[in-house]
Amino acid sequence: MAAQTRGPGGRQPTINDVAALAGVSKKTVSRVINRSQFLTDKTRAAVEKAIEQLGFVPNPQARALAFRRNFLIALLHDNPNAQTVLNFQRGVLDAIKDSDLALLVRPVDRGSDKLLDDVRTFLEKQRPIGAMLLPPISENDELAGLCEDLGVRYVRIGSAPLDDARHCVSSNDREVVAEAVRGLIALGHRRIGFVRGPVGFRSAAEREKGFLEALAEAGLTLPGELNAPGNYRYTAGIEAGEALLARADPPTAIFCSNDEMAAGVLSVAHGKGIKVPAELSIIGFDDSPTATHIWPALSTVRWPIREMGVRASQILVPDFLGPAAKLDEDDNVLPSTLIERQSVAPPPGRSKP
Amino acid sequence: MAAQTRGPGGRQPTINDVAALAGVSKKTVSRVINRSQFLTDKTRAAVEKAIEQLGFVPNPQARALAFRRNFLIALLHDNPNAQTVLNFQRGVLDAIKDSDLALLVRPVDRGSDKLLDDVRTFLEKQRPIGAMLLPPISENDELAGLCEDLGVRYVRIGSAPLDDARHCVSSNDREVVAEAVRGLIALGHRRIGFVRGPVGFRSAAEREKGFLEALAEAGLTLPGELNAPGNYRYTAGIEAGEALLARADPPTAIFCSNDEMAAGVLSVAHGKGIKVPAELSIIGFDDSPTATHIWPALSTVRWPIREMGVRASQILVPDFLGPAAKLDEDDNVLPSTLIERQSVAPPPGRSKP
DNA sequence: CTGATAACTGATACCGGTGTCCGGTCCGCA
DNA sequence: TGCGGACCGGACACCGGTATCAGTTATCAG
Structure with a gap:
């Protein structure tokens, strides 16, 4: 199998180019990228200037290889309700917009007897930072256990708490x-x-x-x-x-x-x-x-499915999301709301209140 | 930023483990993985057995780094109709099920004036093999040009041919x-x-x-x-x-x-x-x-949105999908069908035919 | 003005694969 | 018997980042 798509004329700048331009080592550039402490404001500024100048974007594949983890969140679902899935997606994407993360979507087949194997292979291959389980498959304890075993963080979405608060977002x-x-x-x-x-x-x-x-x-x-x-x-x-x-x-x-x-x-x-x-x-x-x-x-x-997507992101990858992600446990139960439209009235023979 | 999730006890087997077990060089294992020709059935079998035995899964991050391309398909959409998006997703996922590819979903904001920049950054970071553009953003010629410039294959989905058949799936x-x-x-x-x-x-x-x-x-x-x-x-x-x-x-x-x-x-x-x-x-x-x-x-x-997802995959990544992907140009226009239910009848004053 | 300590920085190995460039073996065929 | 091509190994560079650890430079007490 060959990937023979051709890149543009000038190739993407790498960390080495940045290091050369800034007159520092590549490790120092790496430190800047990863917001390490122990950096002089001066060198940091120099590196950032070089990054800006070259339009440098760190290669996520290389980082993933070195970190031994892909900067991805996997969304596992088997939900017949498309709107629900998409709204949840939207919440997650809102939350991770400014991070380095991307969203991988994976529909699964709840009924299949190969479900566990499928998910295991998927997680081993993609090595996402974490996985989100939408109902109804969020109710499958074996899946949660699998994530645990594989060292993949996970969050389960449910109608009621399914797990300890570190792993569950639900509604009332x-x-x-x-x-x-x-x-x-x-x-x-x-x-x-x-x-x-x-x-x-x-x-x-x-x-x-x-x-x-x-x-x-x-x-x-x-x-x-x-x-x-x-x-x-x-x-x-x-x-x-x-x-x-x-x-x-x-x-x-x-x-x-x-x-x-x-x-x-x-x-x-x-x-x-x-x-x-x-x-x-x-x-x-x-x-x-x-x-x-x-x-x-x-x-x-x-x-509140979209909000649950945001919240799920916050408890799954707080370390990628900036400081706003510190939350109480109570916050993991989000309020559903009653919406009154035109399909309800008093029963026949009773006047409107 | 630290990814400190811990793996399971025994670490994942690598290509070196497979090579050692099969008694071949790692290069040969690589040849098997990439379906190179010039391989004896015997050695191929031996390697495959070792792979099976160890449950070896090639690390996509390492491959992506070496290939300079991520084994991903990006789905770019800005579609209010959730069902459409999800059905299309399903078609794509059906098509790539047995390949090494995964699907990355990326909603974009059609109205934003940073649309082009957003998509460019996304594509440069993720470096997918190819991108799929769903209507209405598929109608944006600049986006298609961007993909072209970045060396990312693309397919545009439309209600009518938008581009040459190599890049477009549509319906009648x-x-x-x-x-x-x-x-x-x-x-x-x-x-x-x-x-x-x-x-x-x-x-x-x-x-x-x-x-x-x-x-x-x-x-x-x-x-x-x-x-x-x-x-x-x-x-x-x-x-x-x-x-x-x-x-x-x-x-x-x-x-x-x-x-x-x-x-x-x-x-x-x-x-x-x-x-x-x-x-x-x-x-x-x-x-x-x-x-x-x-x-x-x-x-x-x-x-036929789901079928269009399948077809789009076939013209986007035929080389990843096995031999079934050879198709005529004509096949890229898929038939919509009229569905008759109960909301149509003769006008008042005319009998039923 | 020393020496110790902490703060910063860089050389190099490493993550797990792939491409290149041989060199060598085995095989069929003239 | 000789020869060319298929098959496979081995060594090594490389993709573009990160981790380790030793080395260099400030900082500051004595």
């Missing part, structure tokens, strides 16, 4: 879901349906906990016939909608564990001529683009 | 839009509205061309009052919908230059009690998740 989904459901109850809703997330997902469990918590506080329960299974996909929302809304005694409100499924329920309501929100209130979760693109616009919970 | 959007509009006309629509994309976008221009082409074929024209501006965002769809549907003589069908705007128009229709598709047909473009999540599901044009 449970509380906010409870808050949303309390809102429904305050409006007068008593029969409230629930569309679950996929089994085994921490996020789904958290949302369900919050839901049941709010119900319990008001002395309500979730009857089995209003508790529909789901998998975070639109089609599951359709099925849940069919099941819940075909009943003689349908719920007056439905909480869906994500927006896609809420969109599915809404479609069924439209098809049956059920007016939303007048006859049926719907709440989703994620604040995905779908939430605003459907009609009526969906009340939902915004997951 | 114009034709498919025309096909969609011909379908509307065949159903009996005569007053057809159009919601434009943002000015200066090649994709927007192509879609408009296709639209006008189909109208012209049928002897129809687009009256100015049915030609609404837009910017690919939901809110623009809302505004366009307000403008077009408030008229005394509203169109019986509206073609929207993307799905987000179609969702906006649809919301306005819902709000005004206009039945879709019975009283108004709507067509979008992109086949984004939104298209299936709204009600009724949107007829739209699917952009």
Whole structure:
């Protein structure tokens, strides 16, 4: 295999060129680059001037070889929600913008039995400084252990703390879901349906906990016939909608564990001529683009995913990010927020508050 | 700055370990890694066995340093549509799965006046084998020139050929839009509205061309009052919908230059009690998740973005991908396809065909 | 005005591969 | 038998940085 792309006319200046121009050794230049102490202001200035003059950019490959670590952050994900992944990416990139780091994206296959091997090979080859694990694969303890073994720093992103605070950024989904459901109850809703997330997902469990918590506080329960299974996909929302809304005694409100499924329920309501929100209130979760693109616009919970990307960067590579990265542990739980739009109203027969 | 993460107990095997175990020189191991010809099956097998046995993974940093090129593909994008970006990523990753390459993602800011400098610095630092430019920044000729100057291979993704076939993958959007509009006309629509994309976008221009082409074929024209501006965002769809549907003589069908705007128009229709598709047909473009999540599901044009990712990889790094990458120029235009869902019907007063 | 100590700096090995330039062996074929 | 080409080893320079450690220069107490 040959890499025969040709460079431009004059080749890139190296550390030697800088050293020669500044009249110092290359080691001294290296010291300047790495912000070593023990440097006279005079020599530092001379070197910096030479760097400026030549437009010198340290070669990351050479540094990576010498440091035995690549200046990269790996983002491992297997998330069906593109917006989530991209927003998280954006947060990370914002955080590392002024550092020497770059972002490597690696989708993986959660279902594959070669998952561990794939990730191991990837990490051994790329040797990133650290890895970020997005849900749902962040819930895989073996992956975290693998990072540990390989000496790769890692951060897990979750709906609730999954690990000690050094390794986890999460949000308070449970509380906010409870808050949303309390809102429904305050409006007068008593029969409230629930569309679950996929089994085994921490996020789904958290949302369900919050839901049941709010119900319990008001002395309500979730009857089995209003508790529909789901998998975070639109089609599951359709099925849940069919099941819940075909009943003689349908719920007056439905909480869906994500927006896609809420969109599915809404479609069924439209098809049956059920007016939303007048006859049926719907709440989703994620604040995905779908939430605003459907009609009526969906009340939902915004997951602070971009901010979590920033925070994850700060706890993963504080030493690369400048001084602003000192944080308390508490800061690793970021607040989700309830977003009220047009899909919620009092149940039929009750006036607007 | 210190990278003091500690490796596992036994350090990674190097090419010297492999050479020692296989009883050959390190140069021969290098020959095996780089698939040199002039190798006996016997020695090749011996080396491969040793590699297998030790679990040797060539250090990409060292290779990158020696090759003076990083084994990376950079994906430069400034695309508001997350699904598009992620699907493209997926295509690229599928294509390079079995190669030594990895994918570096780099969002850029189209509007910034430092765009060129940012990208230059990025490319000089990371020295990827090649870069992929997603629309709309793929339409920036200066960026392509920059890649050329820096000796970085590049591919531009577009709605229509932007460059010679060595550097461009595109789709036949114009034709498919025309096909969609011909379908509307065949159903009996005569007053057809159009919601434009943002000015200066090649994709927007192509879609408009296709639209006008189909109208012209049928002897129809687009009256100015049915030609609404837009910017690919939901809110623009809302505004366009307000403008077009408030008229005394509203169109019986509206073609929207993307799905987000179609969702906006649809919301306005819902709000005004206009039945879709019975009283108004709507067509979008992109086949984004939104298209299936709204009600009724949107007829739209699917952009073969994932396949374009595969194809882009094949023309960017054929030498890394094995023999399957030999392709005709014609293959660089991939077919978009019309997807018919529930948002299109004959205009009021015409029976179903 | 010494000598000791701390602050700075540079020569050289090293990270883990690849390219070059031989030199030598083995093999098929005239 | 001789010969040319395929195959492989060995020594070494090199990619562009960093680490080590000894050497040189300030600083300052005595």
